[in-house]
Amino acid sequence: MPIDLNGDLGESYGRWQVVDDRALMVALSSVNLACGFHAGDPSGLRLAVRAALDHRLAIGAHPSYPDLRGFGRVAMALPPEQVRDDVLYQLGALQALCHAEGETIRHVKPHGALYHAVADDPATAEAVGEAVASFDVTLPVVVRSRSRGAEVLEEAGLQVLREAFLDRQYRNDGRLVPRSRPDALVTDPVEIAERAVRLATEGSVVAIDGTVLSLAPHTLCLHGDGRDAGAVAIRVRDALEGAGVEVRAGTT
């Protein structure tokens, strides 16, 4: 079974540059590009689209709550129809920039607090599902594996790409240990690579309490803002390929 390696990029804004997008791109098979609501001014996004195409990556949209200052990580009680229309607006905006470079959006992955709301709150999952369905019903949505949101989106007739995280610890119910906790992150590159191989070959991860969780992911997320993110990503890819796993996008 092949697996996708995705990363969240295009997260610069104006003068504030996130420097090593390209270091991470070498190892990935797909990227989720910010759409202007948590990061990504139009010209910066266009450069990110070009960089992704240079690396032959599948480009997905990474829509967010409107929250530049909080980088889309602030939970917000928005009415579902606003969430729906905000996502549509962002999909269209990124699509136009992709189209100008001869490409098209291949998937949608909600960002930050919206990602978590899609996973855990059915009304938000439905709102995002309506946005995607009215934009392009064939577009897959990346959702946390074992989440209620994954079920809601599948029931709505959308293709779901189940996602697992390589550098985040899991609780035994399939949720992530919150970033506010000191043990939230997995930082050892060797351990990250081992988790990747186990997730790709057996579909499982060991939760923080020792429980073996079956996640059966289609795609594995690598964060780009950690230390040595590029080097970690290459190690993960090498480990996967060394274990005979094909790394490629678009596998549902």
Next chain:
Amino acid sequence: MPIDLNGDLGESYGRWQVVDDRALMVALSSVNLACGFHAGDPSGLRLAVRAALDHRLAIGAHPSYPDLRGFGRVAMALPPEQVRDDVLYQLGALQALCHAEGETIRHVKPHGALYHAVADDPATAEAVGEAVASFDVTLPVVVRSRSRGAEVLEEAGLQVLREAFLDRQYRNDGRLVPRSRPDALVTDPVEIAERAVRLATEGSVVAIDGTVLSLAPHTLCLHGDGRDAGAVAIRVRDALEGAGVEVRAGTT
């Protein structure tokens, strides 16, 4: 010869509602909808799209400099590639909202300070032209009649819809008397209607110094923020139809 009557709408933002969009829509044949940079949150825009479709109006995009506070009327020295990508972003965003309602954008009319820069600054006209060409090369661009920008866009292979203003006074070089001058506006509804008929039937307007200016417009602009804007619009439409002029969109 038919003529188009256009108005700038969708200019609410969140709680701040511009009330009488629908009053004006009754008389128009096309609308230019804000795209979020000077006005128009996504859900508000979606409602504006629906209202326009209820009135069977052709919908155009009304992209702007990024300037909510100044309502897109502040001149800004932006690099041309930023103008180009900002316009693309806005076209895509509005297109997605139109598409969700079963429609598509029919034209592009730059807004406010960007409109004037397109008319008078060739680099800005080229930047907007590149954005439109890469989005959809068949999409016409509404530009001030007799402007340098109209020539630049035609040279770039784009369709241009020459625009004349009914409630603004002209200088003898074809430019508008600036809003900052007390005699900038034409406010008498009878005079506005007479100007509409003369522009539609003879293609000309009398400038503020008495010069007869040939504008040969494809489309006439009615502003929605004046007093009794809806009533004025109906009077204009009645006068045009009374003079045997067909009012309809999309006439190049």
Next chain:
Amino acid sequence: MPIDLNGDLGESYGRWQVVDDRALMVALSSVNLACGFHAGDPSGLRLAVRAALDHRLAIGAHPSYPDLRGFGRVAMALPPEQVRDDVLYQLGALQALCHAEGETIRHVKPHGALYHAVADDPATAEAVGEAVASFDVTLPVVVRSRSRGAEVLEEAGLQVLREAFLDRQYRNDGRLVPRSRPDALVTDPVEIAERAVRLATEGSVVAIDGTVLSLAPHTLCLHGDGRDAGAVAIRVRDALEGAGVEVRAGTT
């Protein structure tokens, strides 16, 4: 016992004008002016300061979560230290505009979703209390009567002005019936005026289930965005004065 009549004003933004600030000001004794985060650009705020001074009103700051689009009504999970520093920033900004007009801020009333969080969430109340204490420890804070937040702020050594609402229905626990419910608002001007007199003279209001609630308010809030807000405000003031109640600001 005198009572204060307050209103939330300065809620324009750029071109989007809320028209009848002055109609309401005639009847009030104090105003809460937006500080730029949910409404209020600097020049618009300066005009609002001048108008308030023309009407001899006490000026308070009306700080908000950063949320222009949602008009500060969107609940947000912000870290308490961000809430604290956001409030400080807004207090200082409005103070500078007041100072330039020869005045100073007389009180602080959190706005919208922040108002409700101060009332119900002790961590938010503490954060706002720290901001006010470090700005000017003598500045009173307007808080919902009978709320946990009122206690938290008093325990922090701040002066609290207990507030009651004239045009909102109460639940029997002292909370407001949410705006999303059809029976949230009191709209009959006669009833609003009667509630004002009872609150000012007896300190009580009848909750939606018939319970008599003791609120003992220092200040009564009139909203400016309802129909005929100015006329309602004058009726309330007349009713209060007719009942022998002195209407004036600054009564703790």
Next chain:
Amino acid sequence: MPIDLNGDLGESYGRWQVVDDRALMVALSSVNLACGFHAGDPSGLRLAVRAALDHRLAIGAHPSYPDLRGFGRVAMALPPEQVRDDVLYQLGALQALCHAEGETIRHVKPHGALYHAVADDPATAEAVGEAVASFDVTLPVVVRSRSRGAEVLEEAGLQVLREAFLDRQYRNDGRLVPRSRPDALVTDPVEIAERAVRLATEGSVVAIDGTVLSLAPHTLCLHGDGRDAGAVAIRVRDALEGAGVEVRAGTT
């Protein structure tokens, strides 16, 4: 004669951190802190205030046009009264954050495109002067040496701190070579340090055409965003002190 060494800091925004503020602070005698319009969220600014106080630096306000995306470098045609009120708003906001840390603003230095407009456009210089005068008439304003704006502000009764740039080339009329030109910057640390000593001891700099320009500066600006900005700053300070020049703030 002592001289001031100033740097522009506090230029982070939310998650986007400019990393080495402290590296530069070691060498400076004063800092200009962003006020939220081109950079600087309230909590980030408060941290910057604390860091400046740890290094015993004089804190100045660095107000800007409202332009997060363009980092305040986009020229904007704003009405002078908006510039005035925007500056007041920012001064008050930063002052509140300073006051909470036991400090007060010591000077004002306009940022980016506003800095250049103050230097070259008398109406903008007057608007900024009015803002400073109504905030605190004793607060000095940092302005480009030999500029029209320096004269305008002095005529308005304000204290002016004339500024020279160490890492920017000058034209023979006292203006800076625009950043868009390849020869705009001085990058050799040895040359930067030599320019600092000559400006501090003789008051002059050699323009790009060889002309010796008399600038007689009170303060020298070091940019923090170049490569090795911290190391360059320490070299400059060492060179000044080695030449017997005292580096300290507040010297008019």
